[in-house]
Amino acid sequence: MNSQQLESHVANLLVVDDTPDNLRLLSTMLSDKGYKVRGVINGEMALKAARSTPPDLILLDITMPQMNGYEVCQHLKADSRTSGIPVIFLSALDQVLDKVTAFAVGGVDYITKPFHLEEVLARVENQLTIQRLQKKLYDQNARLQESEAKERKKSQQLELALQQLQNAQAQLIQSEKMSSLGNVVAGVAHEINNPISFIKGNLSPVREYTEDLLRLVQLYTEDFPNPTAAIQEQLEAIDFAFLRNDLPKLIASMSIGADRIGEIVQSLRNFSRLDQAELKAVDIHEGIESTLMILHHRLKDEVEQRIIKVVKEYEDLPKIECYAGQMNQVFMNVMSNAIDALQSQKSWEKEADDSSHIPTITICTRLLSDFQVGIYITDNGPGIKEEIQQRIFEPFFTTKQVGQGKGLGLSISYAIIVGEHGGQLRCVSIPDQGATFAIEIPIYHSTKRFFEGDLGGL
Ligand SMILES: Nc1ncnc2c1ncn2[C@@H]1O[C@H](COP(=O)(O)OP(=O)(O)OP(=O)(O)O)[C@@H](O)[C@H]1O
Numbered sequence: 219m220n221s222q223q224l225e226s227h228v229a230n231l232l233v234v235d236d237t238p239d240n241l242r243l244l245s246t247m248l249s250d251k252g253y254k255v256r257g258v259i260n261g262e263m264a265l266k267a268a269r270s271t272p273p274d275l276i277l278l279d280i281t282m283p284q285m286n287g288y289e290v291c292q293h294l295k296a297d298s299r300t301s302g303i304p305v306i307f308l309s310a311l312d313q314v315l316d317k318v319t320a321f322a323v324g325g326v327d328y329i330t331k332p333f334h335l336e337e338v339l340a341r342v343e344n345q346l347t348i349q350r351l352q353k354k355l356y357d358q359n360a361r362l363q364e365s366e367a368k369e370r371k372k373s374q375q376l377e378l379a380l381q382q383l384q385n386a387q388a389q390l391i392q393s394e395k396m397s398s399l400g401n402v403v404a405g406v407a408h409e410i411n412n413p414i415s416f417i418k419g420n421l422s423p424v425r426e427y428t429e430d431l432l433r434l435v436q437l438y439t440e441d442f443p444n445p446t447a448a449i450q451e452q453l454e455a456i457d458f459a460f461l462r463n464d465l466p467k468l469i470a471s472m473s474i475g476a477d478r479i480g481e482i483v484q485s486l487r488n489f490s491r492l493d494q495a496e497l498k499a500v501d502i503h504e505g506i507e508s509t510l511m512i513l514h515h516r517l518k519d520e521v522e523q524r525i526i527k528v529v530k531e532y533e534d535l536p537k538i539e540c541y542a543g544q545m546n547q548v549f550m551n552v553m554s555n556a557i558d559a560l561q562s563q564k565s566w567e568k569e570a571d572d573s574s575h576i577p578t579i580t581i582c583t584r585l586l587s588d589f590q591v592g593i594y595i596t597d598n599g600p601g602i603k604e605e606i607q608q609r610i611f612e613p614f615f616t617t618k619q620v621g622q623g624k625g626l627g628l629s630i631s632y633a634i635i636v637g638e639h640g641g642q643l644r645c646v647s648i649p650d651q652g653a654t655f656a657i658e659i660p661i662y663h664s665t666k667r668f669f670e671g672d673l674g675g676l
């Protein structure tokens with residue numbers, strides 16, 4: 219019953235007294251005043267009546283055979299159905315101890331016999347008013363809590379929406395970043411490709427022409443062993459003996475250099491994989507290698523002259539059906555983080571303290587089953603503290619200084635591995651010893667669903 223219903227409702231009273239005269243007197247008096255009154259003559263009956271139809275107030279005699287008023291009150295308070303009903307004790311006794319006991323067992327008021335009509339009414343009305351007000355307060359509280367819960371839910375929904383928005387924004391920024399990196403890489407690769415092919419193509423005729431020319435000079439020196447003074451002078455000026463020896467070597471090293479540039483161009487093209495935005499079976503090691511090549515300059519610390527060692531433990535892997543460009547982004551993000559971690563001040567300091575500590579990135583690939591491969595990228599840097607580990611996949615979470623990290627790399631990698639490929643991306647780290655990022659993906663994209671079911675989050 220709410221407080222409004224309570225106000226319009228006729229109060230329901232239960233009177234408990236073992237003296238029939240008293241009972242009759244009280245009942246009549248209260249009924250005349252418009253209350254609904256039920257009267258019972260002992261404790262047992264009182265409990266039964268209160269439980270079957272809880273009254274708004276109980277007037278309870280203290281001195282009764284079998285169960286006295288205090289006991290009845292204790293039973294009422296112990297039962298959740300009746301514990302909230304106010305009890306006014308009735309007794310002829312007028313001793314301090316009894317009053318104290320009456321309040322101690324849960325009574326709210328105390329009327330001594332013989333009754334004065336006005337006093338009884340005033341006390342009953344008083345308790346009913348208190349009860350009404352309490353009910354009102356309770357209702358208001360409940361309404362307040364309800365609206366608070368609604369507000370909380372609303373703010374949670376807002377928070378969720380904000381998070382989704384941030385995720386979307388993060389993905390946009392990162393894919394923009396990666397696609398512009400991909401574009402630059404692809405553009406550079408394309409631009410270098412033509413001149414380098416031209417150089418490579420011309421190197422072999424250059425070698426032949428040089429050999430021809432040298433042979434011709436050789437013939438001249440054999441047929442004309444006594445050159446004129448001018449020729450002799452020129453031979454000495456250009457240090458012909460050295461030139462003849464060095465020129466073929468120069469051409470050979472230019473050829474090696476040109477081949478190397480050719481490989482780099484191939485790696486750049488592999489990395490950008492702009493031609494492979496669609497699902498394709500690729501050699502994952504090729505992707506790792508081209509990423510390493512792109513990051514090669516970062517493995518060396520120019521100032522400190524220290525080099526990060528890269529250890530590769532590749533297993534024979536079948537071709538993996540995946541979005542190659544996206545997979546390369548993941549390798550790039552995880553390896554960049556490992557390099558950042560190893561180059562952070564702390565790890566270099568560690569190296570200085572401990573000469574046996576060589577900053578190392580270990581890349582390990584494993585065939586996990588007929589359907590799944592694992593790529594494990596480990597660094598022996600400062601590692602990640604437990605409380606940070608829980609947050610590294612959140613978009614925009616970074617511990618790096620402003621301008622050094624946006625906190626996007628891992629959240630995007632997570633979306634690519636888990637969302638796009640139905641795989642798993644996990645981090646295992648022991649602070650001060652390093653971190654391992656485990657990337658596990660299905661070999662066939664058609665098994666993506668199967669592995670997705672297996673995920674259960676991080
Ligand atoms: N190998 C690692 N060792 C130590 N901490 C790491 C490692 N990898 C990631 N972290 C921690 O995880 C955080 C989040 O990494 P994430 O790649 O998402 O963002 P970021 O590197 O800070 O910025 P961004 O990748 O956008 O440039 C990093 O700031 C760093 O604290």
Ligand SMILES: [Mg+2]
Pocket residue numbers: 551554555623626627628
């Ligand atoms: Mg990063």
